[in-house]
Amino acid sequence: MIQIIKKLINKNSRFIRYCIGGGFAFLVDLSLLYILTEYVRLWYLYSATLSFVVTAMVNYTIQKYWTFKNSERKIGQQFLSFLIIQVIGLLLNNLTLYIFVEFVGLWYMLAKILAAGLVLIWNYWAGKKFVFKADAVDIVLAGEIFPPEIGGPATYTYRLAEYFLAHHINFVVLYYSYLKNKKNNGDLEKFLIRINGWLPIPIKYFIYFLRLFSRSIHAKVIYAQGPVASGWPALMVSKLLGKKLVVKVVGDYAWEQARLAHVTVSGIDDWQKKADMCSKNYFFKQKIKTLNNIERLVVRHATAVIVPSDYLKKIVLGWGADESNVKVIYNSVALKNLGTLSKAEAQEKIKIFGDLIITVARLLPWKGMEMLIKIMPELLKLNPKFKLLIAGRGPEEDRLKKIVEALKIKDKVFFLGNLRQEDLAIHYLASSIFLLNSGYEGLSHAILDAMYYNLPIIVSDIGGNPELIQDDYNGLLVEYNNASEWIKAIEKIWGNERLRLRLSANPLSKLDVFSFDSMMRETLKILN
Structure with missing residues (x-):
């Protein structure tokens, strides 16, 4: 019980100090009110006003140097802000006092005590946020x-x-939370602000905007993690408060939504030229057009735009962003080093044996999983021990599983679902070849992962893939969804051990560019 009390005191120590300091100021206020009313014979509202002004000066000194331990040297400007809050408190105080005395019929001293409780809450909240800036942060991560x-x-x-x-960088993170069981993020918890992601879209966006606005008042920069769900409210807040806005763009959200709804067959590059849609639903078409417009509006008005590849830089420039404001910062590799675990030991751990081919991606229409599954019968003619591992989930999963059943290769194709980094690492070590047949990639983390584990790599020749893979140097580039070319590429790698070794040995020379320190160094240059 004692420990619980101590914990509560420590957690609320600032508010307790505020109440003690405010309590002393309240005694000054109450004493002056009584003296001025009973002995000087002033009307009680005049007395309340005079005592309030004197108390404001006493209270400011106590709260600045004891409660909030604030080091702001612009005392005149700060006191003016404090005084404005106190004046609002005074109006609240006198209004409450008048109502309780004139309408409820309470003795003015009792009414004063009730009014003071209400004013105490207002003054603490407003002083903490607007005067002493106890919750001020340097960076707001709009996640x-x-x-x-x-x-x-x-x-x-x-x-x-x-x-x-x-x-020790002062920050806060806002994000939409879709999980009921919230993970305890340890020391990070007090820096996290969750918005219920299951709320109706207008409501959750409005709440996100309000929370973002309140936490950005004293911030130096807002760093939005996308141009729509976080970027749009961040743009409005940055304009209202005159704050620096940095936006990260990792894809074209409008195009992705159109592809997921099967209202366009255009690839991302063709979509940039003309957003063709075959939907007859007027409202859905307007939604996609709105998303398109929001993306462009946000990147045009952002102070800076961060993209993870030169390919995405070209897309963002096509949206009308100023080239001088767009910065390419490669994402970093974040994998577990599992030491000397051999391929055989890794396969023993995952209980899948043979010559394993792994692909890692969300199961989306443009990720090309259907073609990889459909060429498996031909690949099995090359090597009956081939097995395809598909890591990831997505809306295409059920349809892809039906294709596997129709081809009668359930024992050759394994859907792994979403894997933790530790488990994914073991599957990489158990595999012999990495494939990524994607119709769009900004900059693929999966390719970086495969590089890290020295796998021979075959990927589609689109998007940011050629920035990571140089054909016949550290992997093979193949036309997206061209089944015959993919079969030839896999046959080429599998039939030539020397080629496999050469391709898998070269990637390490490029991985320094993708270090976490390099990413953070470049990111902080932009944020600062």
Whole structure:
């Protein structure tokens, strides 16, 4: 019980100090009110006003130097802000006092005590936020998702937050939370602000905007993790408060939504030229057009835009962003070093044996999983021991599983679902070849992972892939969804051990560019 009380005191020590300091100021206020009313014979509202002004000066001194231990040297400007809050408190005080005395019929001294309680709450909240800036932060991370939810953006935001915490950078993270069981993020918890992601879209966006606005008042920069769900409210807040806005863009959200709804068959490059849609639903088409416009509006008005590849830089420039404001900062590799675990030991751990081919991606229409599955019968003619491992989940999963059943290769294709980094690492070590047949990639984390584990790599020749893979140097580039070319490329690698070794040995020379320190160094240059 004693420990619980101590914990509560420590957690609320500032508010307790505020109440003690405010209590002393209240005694001064109450004493002056009584003296001026009973002995000087002033009307009680005049007495309340005079005592309030004197008390404001006493209270400011106590709260500045004892409660908030504030080092702001612009005392005149700060006191003016404090006084404005006190004046609002005075109006609240006198209004409450008048109502209780004139309408409720309370003795003015009792009414004063009740009014003081209400004013105490107002003064503490407003003083903390607007005068002494106890909750002020340097960087507001306007996120979209956060662990335990899975995905590159969640991992990226988490690693930024960890870095800021370790380096004593003042920050806060906002994000949409879709999980009921919230993971305890340890020391990070007090820096996290969750918005219920299951609320209706207008409501959750409005709440996000309000929370972002309140936490950005004293911030130096807002760093939005996307141009729509976080970037749009961040743009409005930055304009209202005159704050610096940095936006990270890792893809074209409008195009992704159109592809997921099967209202366009255009690739991302064709979409940039003309956003063709075959939907007859007027409202859905307007939604996609709105998303398109928001993306362009945000990057045009942002102070800076961060992209993870030169390919995405070209896309963002096509949206009308100023080239001088767009900075390419490669994402970093964040994998577990499992020491000397052999391929055989790794296969024993995952209980899948043979010559394993691994692909890692969300199961989306443009990720090309269908073609990889459909060429498996031909690949099995080359090597009956081939097995395809598919790591990831997505809306295409059920359809892809039906294709596997129809081809009668359930014992050759394994859907692994979403894997933790530790488990994914073991599957990489158990595999012999890495494939990524994607119709769009900004900059693939999966390719970096495969590089790290020295796998021979075959990827589609689109998007940011050629920035990582040089054909016939550290992997093979193949036309997206061209089944015959993919079969030839796999046959070429599998039939030539010397080629496999050469391709898998070369990637390490490029990985320094993707170090976490390099990413953070370049990111902080922009944020600062």
